[in-house]
Amino acid sequence: MLTRIVYKETPVCRRYFSTISRRFQEALSSEDKEAAKKYYGDDVNYGELSKAQKAFLDRVIRVDQAGELGANYIYMGQYMVLASKYPHLRPVLKHMWEQEIHHHDTFNKLQTERRVRPSLLTPLWKIGAIGMGAGTALISKEAAMACTVAVETVIGGHYNEQLRVLMNQYNVPVYDKSTGEQLSGDEINTDIEISPEISSLKDTISEFRDEELEHLDTAIQHDAKKAVPYMLLTEGIKMVCRGAIWTAERV
Amino acid sequence: MLRTSTRSWTISRPVSTRLGSLFRSYHSETHPNTIVDEKSVESRILTKAIEFIPEHGFHQNTITQAIRALGYPDSLQSVITNSSNSPDFSLVLHWLKVQRQKLEQHLVDPTSEFHTIKDEYERVAYAIKKRLQYNGPIINQLGSGLSHLVVPYNVSQSLAELHSLSDDIAFYAGDMSHDLAWYTKRVGFSSIYVSSELYQLQDSSEGFRRTNAFVDEKVHGLKRLGSAYNDVEQWGVFNAISTVNLIKSQLLRG
Numbered sequence: 001m002l003t004r005i006v007y008k009e010t011p012v013c014r015r016y017f018s019t020i021s022r023r024f025q026e027a028l029s030s031e032d033k034e035a036a037k038k039y040y041g042d043d044v045n046y047g048e049l050s051k052a053q054k055a056f057l058d059r060v061i062r063v064d065q066a067g068e069l070g071a072n073y074i075y076m077g078q079y080m081v082l083a084s085k086y087p088h089l090r091p092v093l094k095h096m097w098e099q100e101i102h103h104h105d106t107f108n109k110l111q112t113e114r115r116v117r118p119s120l121l122t123p124l125w126k127i128g129a130i131g132m133g134a135g136t137a138l139i140s141k142e143a144a145m146a147c148t149v150a151v152e153t154v155i156g157g158h159y160n161e162q163l164r165v166l167m168n169q170y171n172v173p174v175y176d177k178s179t180g181e182q183l184s185g186d187e188i189n190t191d192i193e194i195s196p197e198i199s200s201l202k203d204t205i206s207e208f209r210d211e212e213l214e215h216l217d218t219a220i221q222h223d224a225k226k227a228v229p230y231m232l233l234t235e236g237i238k239m240v241c242r243g244a245i246w247t248a249e250r251v
Numbered sequence: 252m253l254r255t256s257t258r259s260w261t262i263s264r265p266v267s268t269r270l271g272s273l274f275r276s277y278h279s280e281t282h283p284n285t286i287v288d289e290k291s292v293e294s295r296i297l298t299k300a301i302e303f304i305p306e307h308g309f310h311q312n313t314i315t316q317a318i319r320a321l322g323y324p325d326s327l328q329s330v331i332t333n334s335s336n337s338p339d340f341s342l343v344l345h346w347l348k349v350q351r352q353k354l355e356q357h358l359v360d361p362t363s364e365f366h367t368i369k370d371e372y373e374r375v376a377y378a379i380k381k382r383l384q385y386n387g388p389i390i391n392q393l394g395s396g397l398s399h400l401v402v403p404y405n406v407s408q409s410l411a412e413l414h415s416l417s418d419d420i421a422f423y424a425g426d427m428s429h430d431l432a433w434y435t436k437r438v439g440f441s442s443i444y445v446s447s448e449l450y451q452l453q454d455s456s457e458g459f460r461r462t463n464a465f466v467d468e469k470v471h472g473l474k475r476l477g478s479a480y481n482d483v484e485q486w487g488v489f490n491a492i493s494t495v496n497l498i499k500s501q502l503l504r505g
Contacts, residue, residue, distance in 0.1 A: 045283075046281050046282045046283075047282065047283075048282055048283050048284075048285065049277075049279055049282045051276070054276045054277040054279070055276055055277070057277040057279075058276045058277040061277070065429070108429050111429060112422075112426070112427050112428075112429070113278075113280070114277055114278050114279070114280070115277070115278035115418065115422055116277060116278075117433060117434075118428075118429050118430060118433050120431075120434065122429070122430040122431060123430065123431065172282065195281040195282060196281055197279060197280050197281040197282070
């Protein structure tokens with residue numbers, strides 16, 4: 001037993017040092033490689049997206065549009081009820097609402113540009129969201145904040161799931177623009193391995209996710225946890241949101 | 252031990268739904284979106300066959316003629332009969348796709364007259380009329396071609412093609428709707444297109460003058476319907492808000 005441990009430990013020690021030097025070498029050679037790459041963006045064409053890749057993007061844009069519409073209307077409902085009652089909350093809510101309007105507009109633009117059909121249940125999302133925002137705000141301002149916590153938790157997680165897929169599954173063949181030859185990974189710059197269209201979508205989603213999580217922090221700072229009954233409210237709303245996401249992707 | 256979550260999404264999961272298959276999927280900007288794959292043997296034969304349609308109609312004979320004209324062996328018939336569609340229907344569908352591609356190329360061409368029109372609905376009318384003009388060379392065979400489209404077995408594919416056409420028209424006309432108007436417009440354009448095409452079958456006027464007038468009238472009707480709906484909606488929202496304000500003010504008075 002003892003001998004085994006000793007036996008195990010020695011190579012670990014040795015490898016530790018060797019890794020450092022190897023990492024150093026790798027860093028050097030990858031810089032060289034980066035310099036040797038010839039293609040930087042406007043000189044390449046991208047291959048066609050597969051049916052499944054397109055279908056996933058279709059869903060992403062539809063559900064995100066519906067989600068941001070929901071968020072926009074939730075804050076609208078909260079603002080309608082709370083702004084006059086609690087003037088100190090007004091700038092906080094206004095700031096979050098304006099960010100949601102920006103998100104909503106961005107996805108509206110993407111939806112028309114990329115020719116994705118909007119969710120058929122859009123009117124339902126509007127009514128439901130405004131009802132949820134105004135309803136929780138009518139209970140108390142803490143309940144409204146708890147609603148924000150629940151919604152933003154689900155949205156943040158959902159955006160992360162989307163990013164995970166966009167990160168892994170969108171490598172398409174890249175071709176030289178003039179000759180039409182397929183290029184290998186060594187020849188192209190890492191920034192352009194994925195088409196600008198997909199990478200800008202990724203950037204948008206991760207930026208929005210960060211802002212949603214910021215809203216989550218804001219809501220917690222404003223006593224969301226003091227809402228009664230906190231667990232029931234947040235878990236209930238989370239369930240509703242997950243159901244809505246599931247539906248908006250499909251219908 | 253780290254395990255990847257099984258709940259996380261993977262791209263391989265079949266994602267198309269019944270509704271999804273009716274409407275065109277995601278339109279990419281940096282990746283190519285092909286309507287007709289011009290490289291495949293099947294589409295090369297069918298594209299050649301279009302030349303023989305006025306003479307032989309939407310019929311297997313036409314395809315045979317095309318294969319011979321291209322100098323291919325007759326056994327290549329199997330390329331066409333291999334698919335689950337009948338050869339006749341394959342030809343109709345291919346013809347529709349080629350015309351749709353032609354229309355799209357015309358609409359995106361910066362020199363085309365289309366870009367001088369400003370109004371969205373007039374652009375729609377222009378696109379529909381342009382597309383109907385493409386029926387001209389084969390107008391005598393069009394009736395039999397359309398009859399293949401309404402065979403129950405083929406209906407879902409025909410509808411998908413029809414909606415792709417109306418989606419193209421709506422998109423290039425500059426549709427910016429995000430809600431149910433999106434669906435209303437496309438269904439409206441599809442029905443206008445179908446009824447105008449049926450009208451065209453009976454139209455013997457020069458250059459389909461009467462069909463063009465018919466399209467203009469129908470599109471104008473749809474535009475009126477749209478603005479009527481918007482007016483009613485605006486009126487409704489205004490009244491809802493003023494009711495809320497009225498109640499608020501009454502409550503404040505006590």
